[in-house]
Amino acid sequence: MxxxxxxxxxxxxxxxxxxxxxxxxxxxxxxxxxxxxxxxxxxxxxxxxxxxxxxxxxxxxxxxxxxMNKMTEKLIEDGNTGRSAKMNLIATVIGGFLMLGGLACFIIKSLSVEYIDAKGILHENFFLIPVGFAFLATGILVIVVTLGAFLYNKKRLSK
Missing domain, CATH: 1.10.260.40 (lambda repressor-like DNA-binding domains)
Known part of the structure; x- marks a missing residue:
């Protein structure tokens, strides 16, 4: 019924x-x-x-x-939509934090002091540049994939 x-x-x-x-x-x-x-x-x-x-x-x-009637289908769809929205939000926040971490690496690198000690050894935290790029790229990738999944699901549900 x-x-x-x-x-x-x-x-x-x-x-x-x-x-x-x-x-x-x-x-x-x-x-x-x-x-x-x-x-x-x-x-x-x-x-x-x-x-x-x-x-x-x-x-x-x-x-x-x-x-199964329309009400049951609606409740199942609402539950799936809610879970999907929550996962998209979590992924976007993680991507944002990764990008902030990358920017923090660049800021720390720019503010750090490079020096040569008495033995002639250069002290520089050069590793922050590739780490910063890795964080930025990963953050952007997470956000792009999340956006792609969101648009794919939206298109699929509208059919």
Missing amino acids: EFSDSIKQLRKDNKLTQEQLASKLHVTRQAISNWENNKNLPDIETLIEIATTFHISLDQLILGGTN
């Missing part, structure tokens, strides 16, 4: 109008109408409120039976 059928049946079984149900759930009557006409679906907080109001389990409300 689709969510639209479930919510309409629950409302009718409890002898409620769309306005009365909307008042109980703190939404508009148009939201109830859209749910019942399968135009859109409620968010998870509203689903919990519906289940509490009608004293039914979320499984019964969402699944309505054994078949």
Whole structure:
């Protein structure tokens, strides 16, 4: 059973109008109408409120039976989208820190003092230049790959 059928049946079984149900759930009557006409679906907080109001389990409300319906697909997609967004954010932050580390290497190199000691040995932290470039390149690569994955997933989901 689709969510639209479930919510309409629950409302009718409890002898409620769309306005009365909307008042109980703190939404508009148009939201109830859209749910019942399968135009859109409620968010998870509203689903919990519906289940509490009608004293039914979320499984019964969402699944309505054994078949996967649009509500179940929406919840799965929302979960995947949330995880993907979180991973993109983490990867972007890591890329940003790597780039900052590269810039820090260059700043330290530019501010450090190079000298020749009494034995004629040059003391210079030359290693900071390749390390700085490695950090910058890695940071840029992480951000570019993350952006590419984001755009690929966005294109794939829009189809």
